[in-house]
Amino acid sequence: MQGLMATLLVWALLHPGGGNVWPTHTVCRNDGLEILYQSCDPLQDFGFSIDQCSKQLKANLNIRFGMILREDIKELFLEAALISKGVSIFTLSYPICESDHPKFSFCGRRKGEQFYYSGPVNNAELEIPKGEYEVLLKLYNERRSILACANATVICY
Numbered sequence: 001m002q003g004l005m006a007t008l009l010v011w012a013l014l015h016p017g018g019g020n021v022w023p024t025h026t027v028c029r030n031d032g033l034e035i036l037y038q039s040c041d042p043l044q045d046f047g048f049s050i051d052q053c054s055k056q057l058k059a060n061l062n063i064r065f066g067m068i069l070r071e072d073i074k075e076l077f078l079e080a081a082l083i084s085k086g087v088s089i090f091t092l093s094y095p096i097c098e099s100d101h102p103k104f105s106f107c108g109r110r111k112g113e114q115f116y117y118s119g120p121v122n123n124a125e126l127e128i129p130k131g132e133y134e135v136l137l138k139l140y141n142e143r144r145s146i147l148a149c150a151n152a153t154v155i156c157y
């Protein structure tokens with residue numbers, strides 16, 4: 001009986017929202033680098049792309065990101081974690097929209113509206129070291145409601 005409960009619990013944790021598993025999207029695949037992502041928000045998937053696919057990451061990478069807003073975004077925060085071989089090597093929490101300092105035109109958009117961003121991210125130039133990485137990303141608002149959640153795999157040969 002206890003074994004059955006444990007099995008059910010594990011199943012429920014692995015299938016949030018009753019089995020809603022989103023497809024894996026390929027952002028980039030060339031001879032040195034592969035980037036895949038999957039939405040971990042049980043309620044929606046989203047679109048994401050980048051303008052370069054090279055382990056030699058240039059500064060000011062251009063990205064495209066689109067989704068439908070489930071909540072207002074007076075304030076918006078990004079939380080990211082980089083994991084390698086099960087060990088967290090880097091975490092980041094970054095304000096994208098602050099009510100008194102809206103950096104982007106989409107700040108202040110309302111629930112139900114479309115969110116679309118196409119433009120640069122303020123990244124540094126770097127070479128991605130060989131290895132396999134897991135990246136967990138979360139966007140949430142001032143009430144800590146999740147707007148988007150993703151887990152990505154980055155494989156660099």
Ligand SMILES: *[C@@H]1O[C@H](CO)[C@@H](O)[C@H](O)[C@H]1NC(C)=O
Nearest residue numbers: 024025036037038151152153
């Ligand atoms: C996202 O996480 C799930 C559950 O841990 C895993 O099965 C899946 O392969 C991951 N997807 C990507 C693209 O990393």
